[in-house]
Amino acid sequence: MSEVGSFRFLNGKNTISKLVFIMGSHKSAASLWVRKNKDELISLLQDLVRIPSITGKEYDVQKFILEKLKEIDLDTKFIFPDINVLKNHDEFFETTSFVNQGYDNRPNVFSVLKGKGNGSSLCLSGHVDVVSPEPLTEWTRDPWGGEIEGNLLFGRGSGDMKAGIAAMVFAVQALKETDTKLSGDIFLETTIEEEDGGVGGNLYMRITQPKPNAAIIPEPSDYTIGLASAGVMYFRVVVPGFPAHAATAHFGENAILKMVPIIEALKNLNKERQKTISYPYAEWDPSMKGRATTINIGVISAGDWPSTVPGLCEIKCRVGWPPGETYKEVRDQIENTIMDVAKKDNWLREHPPRIEWFGWRARPHEQNPDHPFVKLLEDQVIKHIGRRVAFTGGAAGLDTRFFVHHGVPAVVFGPKAERIHSSDERVDLESTIKVTEVLVEIMTNWCGLF
Ligand SMILES: [Zn+2]
Known part of the structure; x- marks a missing residue:
């Protein structure tokens, strides 16, 4: 169990006024591009929600993401899990969806934005599978409709975690569009079957793909920094x-x-x-x-x-x-x-x-909060959100464990969502935009500008 408290508060007048100053002045060109093109981000999220991707049936949404990443000129490929490689790993177990559907039609997507120098690398990782929307009678909206009302977008997987996927794809797109060159590599991956244990998804990627220096999974966290899983x-x-x-x-x-x-x-x-x-x-x-x-x-x-x-x-x-x-x-x-x-x-x-x-x-995991990557994220979140940052986690199983168990510092940081795994799941759009901006700043600060 950790000795570290779960909250860090911003208090005192000086901190607040300093914050206001920082909030107006720190944004990079790529982050400004995100804000300017936010409608495109929202329509990307809508597209993702409109492609049903219940665990086991991830192909269509992965194909869509593959095409999208190729469109923004990233080196991208499908990676199908190989059960013979997986079954020798000590974290392997047969997931229910593997038993029912196998891995034949269930690709992960892996993409690289090559750095120009020797900066630290970062992996942005998210799962595309969603849980069933049943019972449908409980919904007041179409679970695959991506309907927007005010600042909320509704749909199964809108919060968990297609908003996070849209944010990470759009953050990388922002770097491309503004010709922002990084020193370190960005790995961008979308994985299968997290809801079912993540074995053919995140675990398979850890076994077969290059090891990044840090990772973020933008699961819905309402701006808190997730440091542990159950x-x-x-x-x-x-x-x-x-x-x-x-x-x-x-x-x-x-x-x-x-x-x-x-x-x-x-x-x-x-x-x-x-x-x-x-x-x-x-x-x-x-x-x-x-x-x-x-x-x-x-x-x-x-x-x-x-x-x-x-x-x-x-x-x-x-x-x-x-x-x-x-x-x-x-x-x-x-x-x-x-x-x-x-x-x-x-x-x-x-x-x-x-x-x-x-x-x-x-197996549960805990990320050390004193790691420089966590400190950097904490700093950036405070700058963008302007309020306390809570450290959370440890009540549910998460893919983050695979990174941490493979020696990669990793956190969850994502938008605000309500009723995930329930009827009328929805995500807060402003928080999705803010998370995208923070992801841009994390990439430029962690990997370094070239
Ligand atoms: Zn999730």
């Missing part, structure tokens, strides 16, 4: 029962009822963990106090007929936890909790529950 694992518990006619239920063993104390025990374990585990970056938002870790019971299935005693019950769960615990520690705790219940029950002692770990398996 560990995530999925598990299923299968409890056997014995089927019988409901009229003679005493001949059977009801698997649902056998599952109830297990659910209860997991609920208590969750409470206990939330009481004892805290993590400032995850709890920066007051509503997240005491919720840095969670065990979620996400799916339950059992039985198929009201007159039959169910012979099998299954739950599928997700455990998420901030940096501080290993896979094994978390796994042991959950397995022991379930087996303790089984020991106290005659039927379950003879017919023990089966516990399986499947799908998502992410």
